Amino acid sequence: MTALLRYQAALLARSQRWLAPVILYAVFLGVGVQSGQPVLDSLAYAAAVLLPVAAWLVRICAGSEPPAARACTAAAAGPARAHLAALLTAFLAAVALGVTAVLVVTAVSDAASTNARLSVPRLPAGAAGLLAMLVSALLGTAVGALTSRPLLRSAGKAVPAMLLGALLLLVTTGSPAKSVLTDLTTGSRDGTVPVPWGAVLAALAVAVAAFWSACALSSRRG
Amino acid sequence: MLRLSGVGRRYGLRGPWVLRGVDLGIRAGALIRVQGGNGTGKSTLLRLLAGVDAPSEGRLTQRPRTAFVPERFPAALPFTAVGYLTHLARVHGLARGAAGRSAERWLERFGAGGHARTPLSELSKGGSQKVAVAQALLADPELLVLDEAWTGLDVPARAELDRAVAERTAAGGSVVFVDHDPRRLADVADETYAVVGGGLERRTEPPGPEGAGPRGPVVVIVAQGPPGAALPAPVAAVAVGVGAGGAAGATRLTVPESRSDLVLRELLTARVPWHVVRVEEPGAVPSPTSAPAAEEGTSR
Numbered sequence: 001m002t003a004l005l006r007y008q009a010a011l012l013a014r015s016q017r018w019l020a021p022v023i024l025y026a027v028f029l030g031v032g033v034q035s036g037q038p039v040l041d042s043l044a045y046a047a048a049v050l051l052p053v054a055a056w057l058v059r060i061c062a063g064s065e066p067p068a069a070r071a072c073t074a075a076a077a078g079p080a081r082a083h084l085a086a087l088l089t090a091f092l093a094a095v096a097l098g099v100t101a102v103l104v105v106t107a108v109s110d111a112a113s114t115n116a117r118l119s120v121p122r123l124p125a126g127a128a129g130l131l132a133m134l135v136s137a138l139l140g141t142a143v144g145a146l147t148s149r150p151l152l153r154s155a156g157k158a159v160p161a162m163l164l165g166a167l168l169l170l171v172t173t174g175s176p177a178k179s180v181l182t183d184l185t186t187g188s189r190d191g192t193v194p195v196p197w198g199a200v201l202a203a204l205a206v207a208v209a210a211f212w213s214a215c216a217l218s219s220r221r222g
Numbered sequence: 223m224l225r226l227s228g229v230g231r232r233y234g235l236r237g238p239w240v241l242r243g244v245d246l247g248i249r250a251g252a253l254i255r256v257q258g259g260n261g262t263g264k265s266t267l268l269r270l271l272a273g274v275d276a277p278s279e280g281r282l283t284q285r286p287r288t289a290f291v292p293e294r295f296p297a298a299l300p301f302t303a304v305g306y307l308t309h310l311a312r313v314h315g316l317a318r319g320a321a322g323r324s325a326e327r328w329l330e331r332f333g334a335g336g337h338a339r340t341p342l343s344e345l346s347k348g349g350s351q352k353v354a355v356a357q358a359l360l361a362d363p364e365l366l367v368l369d370e371a372w373t374g375l376d377v378p379a380r381a382e383l384d385r386a387v388a389e390r391t392a393a394g395g396s397v398v399f400v401d402h403d404p405r406r407l408a409d410v411a412d413e414t415y416a417v418v419g420g421g422l423e424r425r426t427e428p429p430g431p432e433g434a435g436p437r438g439p440v441v442v443i444v445a446q447g448p449p450g451a452a453l454p455a456p457v458a459a460v461a462v463g464v465g466a467g468g469a470a471g472a473t474r475l476t477v478p479e480s481r482s483d484l485v486l487r488e489l490l491t492a493r494v495p496w497h498v499v500r501v502e503e504p505g506a507v508p509s510p511t512s513a514p515a516a517e518e519g520t521s522r
Binding site: 004068072074075076078220 | 269275289290293296297299312315357
């Protein structure tokens with residue numbers, strides 16, 4: 001698995017196709033996060049934007065090999081393991097992006113509640129931000145895994161499905177992403193730092209199920 | 223080794239069956255040819271054998287370490303030739319140092335050593351094919367699946383691939399191949415199958431209990447080993463006749479011509495090297511059946 005991950009990571013890094021989603025993420029953060037804004041609100045915003053970006057990274061990693069090269073890797077390692085490596089690479093890239101965003105946002109934001117009366121300590125706020133990023137990375141890669149090869153192969157259906165899925169996860173009540181964002185924004189209003197472990201576990205379960213389906217189908221639907 | 227029982231494959235839930243009811247056991251050391259017209263499902267069968275596709279019904283059991291050479295390899299990958307091969311060698315399970323050495327060695331063997339640092343996207347069609355073939359041979363796979371792997375290779379590289387295939391089978395690995403040239407490895411293929419109407423038909427008799435006899439030209443090699451030494455295992459595996467040589471202690475080996483280079487190399491590079499006394503011309507021993515392979519497929 002290590003060799004596969006190293007191979008997929010090198011493919012992602014050298015293909016430069018990661019540039020577009022990373023630049024888009026940076027632009028969204030630049031527009032939406034200003035220094036001096038309340039830290040938990042800014043973290044919620046940064047975590048929300050990471051979700052579609054993670055899905056996009058999966059789309060890139062799942063399609064980074066041409067079919068012939070994919071067949072060679074699949075013969076050597078098994079199609080499911082090869083596909084899992086692509087999904088995990090996208091997840092790790094999303095986590096790296098999320099951790100960077102948390103560091104930046106926590107540093108530049110105001111350590112206070114929304115009405116600026118209560119103080120919100122930076123370190124616990126940053127920890128809550130990391131958990132929120134983890135939820136977004138897990139759910140984003142889950143959406144990406146379900147809306148790219150091998151489940152959806154035509155880009156015409158896959159890209160709208162991916163964006164719709166990401167949007168629904170962010171706004172639907174009951175979604176772990178929505179609950180984390182609500183926790184962060186209410187925490188910012190009340191001056192309390194949430195610890196959303198429940199949402200992390202729920203997101204993990206969703207991601208495992210999505211990865212499992214995608215990998216199981218990787219040898220059946222080419 | 224790999225065993226297919228009642229294997230079928232169709233694309234989509236209600237699609238027509240491309241293959242159905244395929245039963246096949248692949249012995250260690252077997253060289254198996256698969257033939258059939260265009261679009262009969264040869265490539266589908268090879269993808270199943272390579273483990274790239276899963277069967278829609280039936281089972282494949284006892285999968286060995288496998289490597290696959292696809293039909294076309296347009297490598298739009300952001301690596302140099304040696305960079306890609308090193309990554310693949312590690313995926314095949316080699317350690318870091320061994321992976322790099324194996325990548326360099328196989329590019330060298332196929333005459334592409336000069337292109338080791340060339341980006342894959344700048345390689346010619348033949349150059350890409352050499353990379354495709356090299357990636358499959360990097361880690362001495364137990365099962366090698368070749369889908370028209372010779373197509374696009376230059377003449378020396380084709381000969382090198384023939385040798386690599388002979389080495390694999392001599393070392394106990396199995397090779398399954400499809401090639402449009404009916405003479406490809408005709409004198410050494412152990413079994414031939416044809417994909418007809420979605421099923422698999424055997425076109426050659428299974429080899430006898432003591433292995434296949436020589437079916438093509440043979441070479442006689444007289445060699446003298448260290449006192450009491452046994453033949454190196456790969457030599458013993460391919461030799462079709464072993465007897466006493468003329469000189470005291472010499473051994474007289476009859477081997478298929480196509481594997482003579484392998485035998486000589488094994489003898490000379492054995493831990494205690496053998497002395498090669500003499501190599502006799504091909505055809506010195508008449509071969510029992512030397513019918514052209516093109517007819518072999520249809521007459522039985």
